[in-house]
Amino acid sequence: MTWSPTSSARLAERDEVALCVDFGSTFTKAGLVDLRCGRIVARAEHATTLPGPDGTGDILDGYDACVAALADADPRALAAEVLACSSAGGGLRIAVVGNEELVTAEAGRRVALSSGGKVVAVLAAASRAADSAAWRTLSHTTRPDVVLLTGGTDGGNSEVLLEAARGLVAGGWTGPVVVAGNVDARAEVGAILGAVPHVLADNVVPQIGVLAPESARTAVREMFLAHVIGGKHLSARSDFAGMVRGATPDVVLTGVEVLATGVGDVVVVDVGGATTDVHSVVELDPDSVGREVVATTRVTRTVEGDLGMRWSALSTVTDLPELADAARRRHDDPAFLPDTDAERDADEQIARAAVGLALRRHAGRSKVVLSPEGRVVERTGKDLRRVGLLVGSGGVLRHGRPGVAGRVLAGSTGDVGGGWQLPSHPRVVVDDDYVLAAAGLLAAAHPEAAYRLAMTLTGPDAG
DSSP: OOOOTTOSOOOOTTOOEEEEEEEOSSEEEEEEEETTTTEEEEEEEEEOOOOOTTSOOOHHHHHHHHHHHHHHHOGGGGGOEEEEEEOGGGOOEEEEEESSIIIIIHHHHHHHHHTTOEEEEEEETTSGGGSHHHHHHIIIIIOOSEEEEOOSOTTSOOHHHHHHHHHHHHTTOOSOEEEOSOGGGHHHHHHHHTTSOEEEOOOSOSSTTOOOOHHHHHHHHHHIIIIIHHHTTOOSSTHHHHHEEEEHHHHHHHHHHHHHHHHSSEEEEEEOSSOEEEEEEOOOOTTTOOOOSSOOOSEEEEEETTOOSSTTHHHHTTTOGGGHHHHHHHHHOTTOOOOSHHHHHHHHHHHHHHHHHHHHHHHOBEEEEEETTEEEEEEOSOOOTTOOEEEEESHHHHSSOTTHHHHHHTTSSSOOSTTBOOOSSOEEEEOTTOHHHHHHHHTTTOHHHHHHHHHGGGOTTOO
């Protein structure tokens, strides 16, 4: 993404406010943003109203309740431009198909995550894993929303990519496909897919050691808007599809990119009930980049599906047996809310474990190894040591007791030993007002307001 707060796009006088909405899996959050100053002037939220098994209910029922509450605070909400993102109905489910797991399948997985998707399957088409049964399972059991088809460097072998396209069609896949492999084979892959909806993007691995995610990320977003939003049948009203600009994690990552233009290197960790997501925008130091066949990128998102506060609580505390009973209560009753200091302590301890593991997996580590040149430092993952701002997100941080962010993030900054490349001395803030999602929604049409809004995270006088 190329973005600047001095973009030529300007606010029209009539564009005084915009309504930014996040249709979440549990809650629908809405904020009315004053575009002139880049501030949220009113907020509302409502339980997300998904259609029931009998077909009754509509996701816009909760949205209507939010608008009514906002209008009570500021009547401009009734006529405001609406920009929305969504992770409701399971969010965006992506299957990745690559030549082999080490390079293109892994590259595709990283691109899928940066596109705001939950990766539900990874198939290495060059291995026996992608036989006819695997293609049928993908089509009829796994049921992703989008398939990201990768494989081969530009100008290299194209046969496995072509065979993968044939396998998808033969296996009965009829959903959208983003083709992001060897560009020399794109036209032939498109011909094989035929009537299957598809977009031809640039190669995510144009050459070994290079990861180029942006074209595929844009194409996934296009497919999400064109095929997934309506396909989930979350609303019978036509205005829902017109509101949504992208999957919530993709939009949040855009908001993190906007924030980074003002503060430099930044990391955001979002602790949810089922997953803990880490978003980072870090300028890469060539001397600290690990020697990996799939390169680290400046803009990165990772999703840890085994770390969370409710559905994933048990796996989060695997190495903390003293929290096993508390984790079981939360796993068995995801709606559980702590009502005693002891239970609030347990919530914070589970969150601390989730944050610590998620940040370590995102950051990687450095170690001294022996090489023909002698003792050298070998690094894997993304070096976060120079990050100046660490943003916490998630209900446990937004609704916790005073000082919760410091307690939860303790042990995830500074020199914790083991070579972990964690932020050394970051400033820590909490995104209490869902600013990053709103900034990501505003970035394209209202870049100056997006910038000012993102910068509110750094202090009352920033931006």
